[in-house]
Amino acid sequence: MELSQLYRSVLDSIIEGVIIVDEGARILYINKTAVRLLNLSGDFIGKHVTKVVPNTRLHIVVRTGIPEIDEVQHVGKNIIVTSRIPLKDKEENIVGAVAVFRDITSVKKLAEEITNLHEIEARLKAIIDSTYDAISVADEYGNVILVNKAYTELTGFKPEEVIGKPATVDIAEGESIHLMIAKTRKPIYNARLKVGPMKKEVIVNAEPLFVRGKFSGSVAVVHDVSKILDLTRELEEMRRMMRQVKAQYTFEDIIGKSEKILMAKEQARKVAKTPVTVLLRGESGTGKELFAHAIHNESNRKNGPFISVNCAAIPENILEIELFGYSGGAFLGARKEGKKGLLEEADGGTLFLDEIGKMPLSLQAKILRFIERKEFLPVGSTTVKKVDVRIIAATNMNLEELVKKEKFLSDLYFRLNVFPIFLPSLREIKEDIPVLVKHLSKKIARQFGRKVDDVSSVAVKYLKSYDWPGNVRELENVIGRAIINMNINETILEKRHFPTLFLEKTSENFKYEGSLKSLVEDFERKVIENVLKENKGDRTKTARSLGISIRTLYYKIEKYGLG
Structure with missing residues (x-):
């Protein structure tokens, strides 16, 4: 089969490689692109195609007459995609075949790079979203292109409410830091602004972004000043504790x-x-x-x-x-x-x-x-x-x-x-209760500006009959309340001065001893003690269960000697 010079010129000028073989799978023509892609040299016209291109399938297409479209083929370090089509005469007899192929090595690398870029972008977004700092990113024109979850929590604006819009959209008071950097191309530190519908006071630190030396936007880290102030107050409170x-x-x-x-x-x-x-x-x-x-x-x-x-x-x-x-x-x-x-x-x-x-x-x-x-x-x-x-x-x-x-x-x-x-619990050393009671009553009476000369034997016996889950600290608190219950002219602590130490079953015939205040405090102490036990000493859970603040719980634990 002869090819005209015109056809040869056309085929040599295209970017695809072309190989044409006859009915015996002998090479009739290879264009310049195919020579370059297959790295061929020497005389190959008239040779069987498998001698020139070892992994070709043109000879199979000649034999079967079945076309093969867009097949991937490796040629050395390159990857090509090939279509092989049988050539037929007017009577549908196979007279040869043609392979048309293109190098896709660079296309594959580009696709891999794009895939990697998408993976990197997804990872970076996950990292940015996981940080506690509020972050916003703007393009070179000062339009918002990215915000993280912490930003949404701080400002109250969802991503779709700010992305693509000028960086002034979230500012309640003050000038947009992103727009300032878009003008100056310089970093800005410790800028004070108010953001969001709640006008939260924040401190912003922002840096310009440069890609290959060209300004491409800015990134800002936003700190909630109110949280810092709360932390400072909490720190001072902890110092007092x-x-x-x-x-x-x-x-x-x-x-x-x-x-x-x-x-x-x-x-x-x-x-x-x-x-x-x-x-x-x-x-x-x-x-x-x-x-x-x-x-x-x-x-x-x-x-x-x-x-x-x-x-x-x-x-x-x-x-x-x-x-x-x-x-x-x-x-x-x-x-x-x-x-x-x-x-x-x-x-x-x-x-x-x-x-x-x-x-x-x-x-x-x-x-x-x-x-x-x-x-x-x-x-x-x-x-x-x-x-x-x-x-x-x-x-x-x-x-x-x-x-x-x-x-x-x-x-x-x-x-x-x-x-x-x-150190032993008080229930293990009940023989020490009489001396402890006398010592503590005189010590606490001095602190209260009162006078206690003695504690009755009945009162001591009553105190010895209790197991004291709060130990000596609880004993101190009970004695303190008993002294408060004394009349100003009394100097002997009697059983009637002490609050009820046992929460007995309520009945119509049960007689409560002590003031209403002391009875209420005893009940409160017992409730706190039981809830603490239920929560295995976890004070945060206990405060939550009781519906009180953790500070109030600490105060009451100290007050009732529950440690």
């Missing part, structure tokens, strides 16, 4: 002659003179903080600071800052000069970590490092600090059980449990 005091109690202030109390005092005296970490164990209200004071005052650190921290009363992020301090600029709202943590302030003295069992795991690891190395890293700092601080920890929880449940670090448990001191 922590006590940085001089240890005021000694072993002489620990009243009791029972064997268990005397044993605990003897152990505490022995360990006081050493630098060993001490773990005070016992139920709430058994006097763990009293023992911590006494140990400090008996030690060679008695002239140093004594700092007490309740690990359960303070949120994790605030507790970390208060314990370890922070470097300047560690977070938004931080002092430029930074702040000392309580560990540093306790240098040369004692840090009492009350309710250590409630400390979050992340902070347990940092406390463990401090106990092991006597060094710590302030929040946001890269400089390690070393201090000389003795740790006294206390807990009313079963640390062994917490270790099994992986809620307390085993290494920290072993470091703290070097010298445990177990």
Whole structure:
């Protein structure tokens, strides 16, 4: 089959490769594009096509007469897509075949790049959506092109309400930072604005975006100032809940002659003179903080600071800052000069970590490092600090059980449990109740500006018949209420002065003793105690169950000696 020169010129000028074979699958023609794509050289006209293109199927199409359309074929490092069509004469006899193909290597790479870009875009959007900071992105003209979930929560605007619109759409008061950057191409920091329908006050930090040196828009991070102010207020409240005091109690202030109390005092005296970490164990209200004071005052650190921290009363992020301090600029709202943590302030003295069992795991690891190395890293700092601080920890929880449940670090448990001191509950040392009652009644009477000479034997017997779930702290509160119930001219505490200690079954014949106020308080104490037990000591759940704030719950726990 002859091809005219015109046909050859046309076929040589197209971007597809073309191979034509005769009825014997011998090559009649290959255009220039095919030569280049197949990297051919030498004389190939008249040769069988399989000798020139090993993985061809033209010879099969010649034999079967069945066309093959858009088949993918690998030629060296290139990928081509080929259509093979049989050639027939007027009588439908097969006289040859033609293959037309194109290199799709670059197209495939482009498709892969586009797919990768879509995946990267999806990942970046997921990352941006997961951050707590409100983020908005604008194009080079100052039109919003992206916002995250935190932005929606802060401003109240959904993405569809702002995307594609000028960046002024969300501003209640102030000038658009995105539009300012579109004009100046410079970053803007700490701009104060009000955004959204609620006119929330925010601080905005924004940076221009450049792609290959060309300005392409800006990204802004928006911080809710009201949250920062709330955090500051909460921090101040937590500071008030922590006590940085001089240890005021000694072993002489620990009243009791029972064997268990005397044993605990003897152990505490022995360990006081050493630098060993001490773990005070016992139920709430058994006097763990009293023992911590006494140990400090008996030690060679008695002239140093004594700092007490309740690990359960303070949120994790605030507790970390208060314990370890922070470097300047560690977070938004931080002092430029930074702040000392309580560990540093306790240098040369004692840090009492009350309710250590409630400390979050992340902070347990940092406390463990401090106990092991006597060094710590302030929040946001890269400089390690070393201090000389003795740790006294206390807990009313079963640390062994917490270790099994992986809620307390085993290494920290072993470091703290070097010298445990177990403090008995009041129901275990009821023989100490008479002396405790007389001591506490006189002490509390002085605080109230009253005079108590004695406590009747009937009253003491009544107090001994109660199991005291709140231990000595509850006993103190009950005595305080009894003194308030005394008439001004009375000096002897009688049974009638004490509130009802047992919530007995109500009946028409039951006679309540005490004032209405004291009866109501007793009922409130019992309810709180029961709900705390139901929630396994979880105070947040308890406050929620009772419908009161966590601060109110802490106040009432302290008031009723429920620890």
